Amino acid sequence: MKTEENFSDEKFFRSKGYLDLMWIRNKFQRRILELGYNFLFTDMDVLWFRNPLRHIAITSDFAFASDFFFGDEDQIEPSAPNGGFMYVKSSNKTIEFFKNWQDQRVNYPDKHDQDVLNNIKVEFSKKFQVKMQFVNTLYTAGFCEMSKDISKVCTVHANCCVGLQAKLLDLRSILDDWKAYKSIPPWAKEKETFRFRDHGICIHPIKK
Structure with missing residues (x-):
């Protein structure tokens, strides 16, 4: 008898359990589209402001969301989609996109859904006539590339970081920065651009 995978504990990055979880998530998202609903999905390690x-x-x-922003939200290459923040409209073409995306797992057995998407995004966007947008990291930031303006950022994702404890440590630091920013009087906020500090074990400069 096949043993059911236990997803109640942490799955380490790129482990078999992690890969299975990512593809089950992908299948669930497709089901939402098949029911006729649009969805906005974010990972648990995303702060919303x-x-x-x-x-x-x-x-x-x-x-x-993108790990890095290259200056054009409609530019498919070299943009790299981050499945930790994803909005999808329900339509026949997006459902077919998901079905064919999942079918590609057999061709990439050691990759998770996001890596596979990055490999197929150009071909599939043309094949299924879907319009892709890669949101500016000014608004949907992450540890790979932080927003340059705390007064405009909407979400911050603990990407480019491995391990639950590391993510929690730096997400708490980001939240502390946000609380400090919110405590500043409005007249002071208008005089300068505020940014998150460089700190912690996840947040570090990464070249594009």
């Missing part, structure tokens, strides 16, 4: 939906174009079928 403002509503990011106002930065998602009405014309986008898919909208992703």
Whole structure:
């Protein structure tokens, strides 16, 4: 008898349990689309400060956060989608996109859904005629590339960081920065641009 995978504990990055979890998540997301619902999905290691939906174009079928922003939200290459923040509209073409995306797992047995998506995004966006958007990291930031302006950031993702304890440590630091920013009088906020500090064990400069 096949043993069911236990997803109640931490799954280490790129382990078999981690890969299985990512693909089960992907299948669940497809089911949401099949039921006729749009969805906005974020990982548990994403802090929300403002509503990011106002930065998602009405014309986008898919909208992703990016590890790095290359200056054009409509530029598929070299943009790398981050599945930890993803908005998808329900339609026949997005459902077919998901079905064919999942079918690609057999061709990439050691990769998770996000890596596979990065490999197929150009071909599949043309094949299924879906419009992809890669949201500016000014608004949907992450530890790979932090927002340059705390007064505009909507979400911060603990990407480019491995391990639950490391993520928690630096997310708490980000939250401390946010609380400090919110405590500043409005007249002082208007005089300068505020940024998150460089600190912690996850947050470090990474070259594109």
